[in-house]
Structure formats: C-alpha cells, structure tokens
Amino acid sequence: MTDTPMDAADAAAGSAYWKRNLTISLIGSFTTIVAMTLLLPFLPLYVEELGVSDHAAIVQWSGIAYGAxxxxxxxxxxxxxxxxxxYGRKLMLVRASLGMTIAISLMGMAGSIxxxxALRLFVGLAGGYSSGxxxxxxxxxxxxRSAWALGMLSSGIMAGNLVGPLIGGALPPIIGIRGTFLAAGGIIFLAFLATTFLIKEEKSPARKKAAKASGGWASIPDKGPVIAMLLTGLLLMLANMSIEPIITVYVADLVEDQAxxxxxxxxxxxxxxLGSILSASRLGKLADxxxxxxVIAGALAVAxxxxxxxxxxxxxxxxxxxRFLMGIALGGLLPCISAVIRHSVPDSAAGGILGLSVSSQYVGQVAGPVLGGFVGGHIxxxxxxxxxxxxxxxGAAFAWLVRPRNSDKP
Structure with missing residues (x-):
C-alpha cells in the first residue's frame, strides 16, 4: 500500500455518497456510450451523404472517423x-458530458467529411465520461467494495456498447441520420444535468494540495503491479478486438447459407x-x-x-x-485492473494513473484489429x-509473478 494514513483511512471508508454516485455514474456511462456507439450502423451512409462517393474511400473515411x-x-x-x-473528479465528468453534448450534436450539422x-477528434479530446x-x-x-462497484459500472458500459448500435440501426429510418445525432446529444445532455446536480463529491483541500505536489508516476514506490495492470488492460482489449477484422470471413467458412x-x-x-456484462459484478465481488x-491471473488463463x-x-x-464463455472469463478484468491500481497508488495520483490505464486500453483497442488483420491475412x-x-x-503468468506476496489481497 502506498497511501498516506489519511488517504488510506478515507479510501477504506469511502465517500458518504458513493452509492448514489455509483448509480448516477452507471446511468451516465450507459447513456453516453449508447450515444457514442449508435453511429456505427449508419456511419458509412453518413460519410457517403457528406460527399464521399468511391466505395473504398467510404470505408477508409469511416474507419478514420471512428478511430479518431x-x-x-x-x-x-x-x-x-x-x-x-x-480540481475534482466530478468536474471532469461535467466537462466530459458537456463537451460530448456539443460535439455529437454538431455532428448532425456537419457539412463535410x-x-x-474533426468533431470525432473533439469528442476524444473533450469526452471520457465513462473513464472519468x-x-x-x-x-x-x-x-x-471497490471491485464489485467497478464491476457494476463496467457492466453498464458494456451494455451501452451493445445497445447503442441496436438503437443506431432503428432510429435513422424514423428521424433521419442527422436527427439521430441530435437525439444522441440530447441524451448526453441529460447525463450532464444528472451529473451536475446529483453527483456529490466531498471537497478535500489536503488531497488537492497533495495532488499538486505529487510526482505522479514517480510517487509510486512499487511500480510492478501498476505496470502489470497497464499491460493487462492492453491485452484485454487486444484479445477482444483481435478477431474483429477476420470474424466475418471466419464465420463465412462455418456457415453454409451465406445470407x-x-x-x-x-x-x-x-x-x-454479453458474457462480460453478466460476469463483471460477480467476478468483482469474488475479487473483493x-x-x-x-481473479486476474485466473481470468487471463481461462480466456x-x-x-x-x-x-x-x-x-x-x-x-x-x-466467445460467450471467454466474455464471462474476461468480464472481471476491468474492475480488477482499476481496483489494483487504486490500491497501489496514493489517492493524490489515482486519477492520473487510472487515466494512463485507459490510454493503454485504447492502445489495445487500436492494436488488436491491426494485429489481427495482419496475422490473419499473412499467416x-x-x-x-x-x-x-x-x-x-x-499476461497471466506475468500477473501471477508480480502479485504482492505479503497479502492475499492488494
């Protein structure tokens, strides 16, 4: 443990509002992820509507817009x-939800690819509600209770990733593509209001002062567990995304009816x-x-x-x-990753290091399809x-080797 005595006491007790904040964060994360992912079914159509006509260019620009x-x-x-x-974690959620409201609403008014x-880039720069x-x-x-709570939040985020494309496929025929973007902006605006008025964060001048003085990465005495979690997050996303480029071709070899x-x-x-949604909170509770x-080493090994x-x-x-069973195995990883990092760094540096964890997951999310496509195409x-x-x-072996030896729990 690297927390100061005050950090440790505060973290052990938690905020008096933690249950309410968890509920609002879960609802807000679900709605913002839904709004973020509902463009997937119609993104190529919107790219074409913006003036891109060549088929290859439509695919290319769709990938660029999505990955931006x-x-x-x-x-x-x-x-x-x-x-x-x-400056406070609530402020970051307010900033993210307001920024995403503006950016996604403006996407419905875009006049060129x-x-x-540019607006997709702005969403990445200004957003980050779920990670916040x-x-x-x-x-x-x-x-x-941290792994259980993070498991519940992870379930909400993954549910948003499932529901978003379904809504995105249903809304455009009813209200149009541009109207769908405006509706998505409205959904995120509701999350902005809920975050602003319902989430409570106790002010901590001592933490603010410590955060300003903190050396961030340098303030972590034992960096091994944190490095292991950064790599685990990368591997998790890489494993989930590696088959994305080949899945349709792979399924075509298994299905007689090509339709x-x-x-x-x-x-x-x-x-x-779906498997991860069902298992995240349960594996988080087991980890607690x-x-x-x-749980981390076992989940990686089983997957x-x-x-x-x-x-x-x-x-x-x-x-x-x-794939369903693999999702069940991997469902507990994200909450456990965040919990281990939280337990391994001072409270004054937790946000920055958890943000670094999010970055490593994005790297895996980008590297997975690239690596999977290359290997699938050449080997x-x-x-x-x-x-x-x-x-x-x-990754399982590495996580087991670097685990703390002085306690069964981090």
Whole structure:
C-alpha cells in the first residue's frame, strides 16, 4: 500500500455518497456510450451523404472517423485524470458530458467529411465520461467494495456498447441520420444535468494540495503491479478486438447459407460482451473476497485456454458459445485492473494513473484489429486465435509473478 494514513483511512471508508454516485455514474456511462456507439450502423451512409462517393474511400473515411475518437482519447486520458486529482473528479465528468453534448450534436450539422473527423477528434479530446466515472467510483468506493462497484459500472458500459448500435440501426429510418445525432446529444445532455446536480463529491483541500505536489508516476514506490495492470488492460482489449477484422470471413467458412453470415458474425461479436456484462459484478465481488490478483491471473488463463478451441471450431454455434464463455472469463478484468491500481497508488495520483490505464486500453483497442488483420491475412485465421492465446497466457503468468506476496489481497 502506498497511501498516506489519511488517504488510506478515507479510501477504506469511502465517500458518504458513493452509492448514489455509483448509480448516477452507471446511468451516465450507459447513456453516453449508447450515444457514442449508435453511429456505427449508419456511419458509412453518413460519410457517403457528406460527399464521399468511391466505395473504398467510404470505408477508409469511416474507419478514420471512428478511430479518431480513440486516437485522441488515448493521449488526453492521463491529463484529464491528473486534472481530476487536482480540481475534482466530478468536474471532469461535467466537462466530459458537456463537451460530448456539443460535439455529437454538431455532428448532425456537419457539412463535410473533414468536419465530421474533426468533431470525432473533439469528442476524444473533450469526452471520457465513462473513464472519468471509473476514476470517481474507484476513488470514492470503500476498498472492500471497490471491485464489485467497478464491476457494476463496467457492466453498464458494456451494455451501452451493445445497445447503442441496436438503437443506431432503428432510429435513422424514423428521424433521419442527422436527427439521430441530435437525439444522441440530447441524451448526453441529460447525463450532464444528472451529473451536475446529483453527483456529490466531498471537497478535500489536503488531497488537492497533495495532488499538486505529487510526482505522479514517480510517487509510486512499487511500480510492478501498476505496470502489470497497464499491460493487462492492453491485452484485454487486444484479445477482444483481435478477431474483429477476420470474424466475418471466419464465420463465412462455418456457415453454409451465406445470407446469414453477417447476422452470425454480429452474434459472435456480441457474445463476448454479453458474457462480460453478466460476469463483471460477480467476478468483482469474488475479487473483493479472495483478492484481485488470483481473479486476474485466473481470468487471463481461462480466456487463453478458450481461444484454442476457437481456432478449430466446425460450427458457428461453437464459436458463439466459446466467445460467450471467454466474455464471462474476461468480464472481471476491468474492475480488477482499476481496483489494483487504486490500491497501489496514493489517492493524490489515482486519477492520473487510472487515466494512463485507459490510454493503454485504447492502445489495445487500436492494436488488436491491426494485429489481427495482419496475422490473419499473412499467416492464417487460426493463427490469430492461437497467437492471442499465447499473449493472454503470458499476461497471466506475468500477473501471477508480480502479485504482492505479503497479502492475499492488494
């Protein structure tokens, strides 16, 4: 433990408002993620509406517009976390929700593809509500309930990722693409109001002073566990995203009726997320009881083993079932990652380091599809599953080796 006595006492007790803040953060994260992801089904159509006509260019610009947000967010997440340490975590949520309200509403008024990409970049720079919620919940929840609380929040975030594209597929035929962006902005504005008036954060002049004086990364005496968690977050996203570029082609080899390929591919992609939604809070609760490190190492190892049969399935239902089980195994990782980091750094530096964790996850989210596409295209699709298996098993071994030896719990 690296907290000062005051930090440790505050963190152990948690904020008096932690349950209310968790509820608002969960609802706010869910709604903002829904608003962020509902553009996925119609993004290529909107790119075409903005004047891009060539098919290859539409695909390329859609990828650029979608990835721009994560690219920008990866750079600024540690900064917002650091500012949250100094000026308050609630303020960062208010800033993020207001910035996203403006940016997403303006997307519905874009007149060119460059404006759309610029606004997507702005969302990444100004947004970060869900990651900010993670910081708020991690720092305000009593330590013996932190993994459970973060698991609940993770479930809400993953549910938003599932529901968003479904709503995005249903709304444009009713209110149009531009109207859908305006509706999304309205949803986030409601999250802004709820955050502003319902979340309570106790002011801590001592923490603010300590945060300003803190050396951030340099203030962490034992950096091994934190480094392990940064790598684990990267591996988690890489494992989840590595099959994205190949999944439709892989499913096409398993399904006789080619008209069903896209539907089955969508189910495969959703299966892991659904499993994680169901398991996140339960694995978080287990981690609070037996310790985070056994859950982290075990989850990585089980997920790695489940990747092996995925490389040799002969029916689509087998792949769906294995991805669902893999999602269950990986569901507890995000809350455990945040909890271990929270337990390993001083309160005055928690936001900045948790922001760094978010950045590492974005790196995995970008690197996964790139690496999976390269390996699948040059070596073979089975190699994607087996290569990811090796990476996850290595991560499990590393997490087990660097775990604290003086206690079963971090």
């Amino acid at each position: 947000t994560f690219f920008a967010a990866a750079f600024v997440a540690p900064l917002w976390g650091r500012l949250g340490d100094i 460059w404006q759309l990409v 919620s993670m910081v708020l919940v991690a720092t305000q929840t009593p330590k013996d 069903r390929v896209t539907m089955i591919a969508g189910i495969v992609m959703s299966a892991a997320a 009881r037996i310790g985070h490190w056994p 790695a083993l489940l990747l092996i049969p995925q490389a040799f399935v002969t029916e689509s239902w087998q792949l769906i079932a294995l 073979g699709m089975r190699a994607v599953f087996l290569g990811t298996c090796v990476l996850l098993m290595s």
